[in-house]
Amino acid sequence: MISGHTGFKGSWLVHVLKHLGAEVAGYALEPEKGSHFLICETERALVQHSIGDIRDRLTLSSIFREVKPNVVIHMAAQALVSEGYRQPYETFTTNVLGTLNVLDVSSHFDVERVLVVTTDKVYKDEGDSKPRKEDDSLGGWDPYSSSKAAADIVTQGWWSTNRQKTKIAIARGGNVIGGGDVSTDRLIPDIERALASRTELTIRNPLQVRPWQHVLDCLAGYIAVITAEDRIMEDSWNIGPGLGQVETNVESLVRDYLDVRGRDLNCVVMPSAMHETEYLMLNPAKAERILGWSSKLSSSETIRQTAVWNRGIFDEGRDPKVETYLQIQEYFDRF
Numbered sequence: 001m002i003s004g005h006t007g008f009k010g011s012w013l014v015h016v017l018k019h020l021g022a023e024v025a026g027y028a029l030e031p032e033k034g035s036h037f038l039i040c041e042t043e044r045a046l047v048q049h050s051i052g053d054i055r056d057r058l059t060l061s062s063i064f065r066e067v068k069p070n071v072v073i074h075m076a077a078q079a080l081v082s083e084g085y086r087q088p089y090e091t092f093t094t095n096v097l098g099t100l101n102v103l104d105v106s107s108h109f110d111v112e113r114v115l116v117v118t119t120d121k122v123y124k125d126e127g128d129s130k131p132r133k134e135d136d137s138l139g140g141w142d143p144y145s146s147s148k149a150a151a152d153i154v155t156q157g158w159w160s161t162n163r164q165k166t167k168i169a170i171a172r173g174g175n176v177i178g179g180g181d182v183s184t185d186r187l188i189p190d191i192e193r194a195l196a197s198r199t200e201l202t203i204r205n206p207l208q209v210r211p212w213q214h215v216l217d218c219l220a221g222y223i224a225v226i227t228a229e230d231r232i233m234e235d236s237w238n239i240g241p242g243l244g245q246v247e248t249n250v251e252s253l254v255r256d257y258l259d260v261r262g263r264d265l266n267c268v269v270m271p272s273a274m275h276e277t278e279y280l281m282l283n284p285a286k287a288e289r290i291l292g293w294s295s296k297l298s299s300s301e302t303i304r305q306t307a308v309w310n311r312g313i314f315d316e317g318r319d320p321k322v323e324t325y326l327q328i329q330e331y332f333d334r335f
Helices: 008-019 055-067 079-087 089-109 144-159 187-197 215-226 249-263 285-289 299-314 318-335
Strands: 025-028 048-051 071-074 113-117 167-173 176-177 202-203 210-213 236-239 267-269
Touching: 008 215, 008 318, 025 055, 025 267, 048 285, 055 089, 055 202, 071 089, 071 215, 079 089, 079 144, 079 299, 089 144, 113 144, 113 202, 113 215, 144 167, 144 318, 167 176, 176 215, 176 299, 187 249, 202 249, 210 215, 210 299, 215 236, 215 285, 215 318, 249 299, 299 318
Parallel strands: 025 048, 071 113, 113 167, 167 236, 176 210, 202 267
Antiparallel strands: none
């Protein structure tokens, strides 16, 4: 069972798990217009597709009773910093209460394993350039970051006081990019919208550094956690690019992406009043050492695969579902 399966990462995860032989059900809000979920006909890959709000515990319980999932990957969230400022109450209730609902319902229906997906932004902004480790302090200046940090802490508290059959883990992912993302206020979708409308691209801070990671690398990390041995799974895990990989700022990503995309854009810098961490990187050494997982795609490969997918669909008229499975097949054949 995937919560949030109609989102960008959720839709890719459905196809990855289907490729690996799993039966997948999903519970989420309606997909966005033009989303990866819709254009890739992701619903066809599901044994059950359920629409609902993660805050609605009764509906969630009825779906669990019907599906009887063995494994739950909880990705449903209000996932945008900007939307957190616009809708703080909805952000906190979705991210905190929604996570609590998943944990509680999973325990009632004897789910074997639950993976709660949080974010790199759960870590306290110390104003330095140190890559964050799993035992660093959690925090959050804005509603999105602090609500995800709170969801992370709720999960830790739940597993420490409700040790039953269910094994629970936390995955803190980086800034994920890949083909088919249509979310608002995200860099790659913003580039594609500017290309489609032939308008300028507005960026908030060209020098911000983020742990950019291809969606397939991130999802392979989630799978490594959820399939780990019982004695090591129940922990917090950073799922991000390795420390030896090139750190890429916003300006460099835009330039390299457009170069592969074969298109030009005028860029305008428009600083935002929102507080955002200037430098954010994860230290994934624990996952590399214990799980044997690591990001396989370099920054340049990550950017190239994302640009190639979008160019194929939006410029060359390729089938998005076919392109998705080609990238999945190539990734798992290589690694």
